[in-house]
Amino acid sequence: MTRLILASQSPRRKELLEQAHVPFQTISSDIEEWTDPALSPGELVVSLAEQKAEAVFRKHPENIVLGSDTVVAIGSEVLGKPADGDDARSMLRKLSGTSHSVYTGVAVIADGKRETFYEKSDVYFYPLTDEEIDAYIRSGEPFDKAGSYGIQGLGAVLVERISGDYFAIVGLPLARTVRVLKEFGVNWQA
Template sequence: MKIILASRSPRRRELLERMGITDLEVIPAEGEEIATRTLTTDQLVEELSRRKCAEVAASRPEDLVIAADTLVEIDGRVLGKPVSEEDAARMLAALSGRLHRVYTGVTVRLGDRTITAHEMTSVRFRTLTQADIIRYIATGEPMDKAGAYGIQGYGSMLVEGISGDHYNVVGLPVCRLAKMLIRFGVDPLALAAEKEQRT
């Protein structure tokens, strides 16, 4: 059995490697992310992660597949990845000085067995000036991230406070995923211990 990440996100791959999962194959799901208005944000991220997982698992039923999807919510509006610098500026202005929620849905599948869950983290931004927004966008960092910021990079300078799983905001709720993997017989702590003993 191989472990497959159904995402091209380098951040998710890095987090899995930090969990001790180094023998990892990456097969990004190609399906379109279609927002369903009838779903709440937590239901939506779960559904999107399920779709990604099912797409990759269809061709690799003997392997364990992990998929995730992250969205930002503020005032009932869902923010995905910005489509342009102007879109990123609008998102950052909306988040400025305010509390928002970051949701990540994660699905693990092996054969006919699937487990899906989500994590929610509250994040408060400091008040941003127009110059702050322009400078941050100039770093290029916001363009491939839900909500137009990366808490693990320069975006950390925008965050005043956080309540919940920090790694959830990066794109993968590590603690929740570890508990899910244990239910499939994969213990990330055991893998991490083996990895450290080899080095």
């Protein structure tokens, strides 16, 4: 039986698909991500989403596989997940009092069919004091998130406003993803 596989262990992506009542299972891609510095942030997230989806699809070709990836960018500088507290502090100082873009790429692969896209949303941060940055780092939240913050958690207090798809900032542009999945025969359930 054909089923949807989310090629991710991201709790945020799992929660979003569950919120939309989309039936799925998760299988981590466990790949070493390959990046090309010549790619734009949008191209990069689509490439990473495809790499994840393809790795799982190769092992489960009878299924539909969804891969996704998110990066934060200030201009052309991509901010991934922080390596440590100092890296998180550096990223949060860059984001303080300015705007940045969050790119989330999506790849859906099935036998003979492939659909990819990305969403770009702009996020505006309040100016942050060193004390606020240090308190946020002590919370532990920045360490598994692109750009060192999670808008769906405590990081929400850092954000002045957004322009774009909130769910794409969280990690999966939900409404558009659900519509693409429908083209593959996967529907949300009430």
